[in-house]
Amino acid sequence: MNYLIDTNIFLRYLEASDEKSYEECLVLLRALKEGKINGVTSHLILSEIYWTLKTYYKFPKSKRIEVLENIYNLSGLNFVDGYNLVVALKSHKESKAKFIDCMLASIPKVLSKEWVIVSYDKDFKKLPIISKEPGEVIKLLVKSSP
Numbered sequence: 001m002n003y004l005i006d007t008n009i010f011l012r013y014l015e016a017s018d019e020k021s022y023e024e025c026l027v028l029l030r031a032l033k034e035g036k037i038n039g040v041t042s043h044l045i046l047s048e049i050y051w052t053l054k055t056y057y058k059f060p061k062s063k064r065i066e067v068l069e070n071i072y073n074l075s076g077l078n079f080v081d082g083y084n085l086v087v088a089l090k091s092h093k094e095s096k097a098k099f100i101d102c103m104l105a106s107i108p109k110v111l112s113k114e115w116v117i118v119s120y121d122k123d124f125k126k127l128p129i130i131s132k133e134p135g136e137v138i139k140l141l142v143k144s145s146p
Contacts, residue, residue: 002038006119007048024134032076040078097123
């Protein structure tokens, strides 16, 4: 199973304002780095992280670049961008989900439920895909450990 790591997983790890979600994201990212899970993310997500760090968190440019470089170089994380704009627009029109979430859900492996989106974002529940919060993925890891 591949897990598509959403923007808020990286941001909750970086900002660490909520201890529970920080710990869950830390465990998830460690599992990814250690090869316990297969992870993918998107360049669209990197753009969203950059924008949030700039506008909301007011990170200086050098720090924003450093964060993106660290994510891009995270071992075990692959990048995928095969969106289907027609599907994304249709999903966005028919649901109350955000456009970027519809774009991520339009990736063929996500749409076919071969990949799970890992996110705290409830909008993914409005779409015909599988999404889980980090804590749910961690529980699956613990169950499958010898």
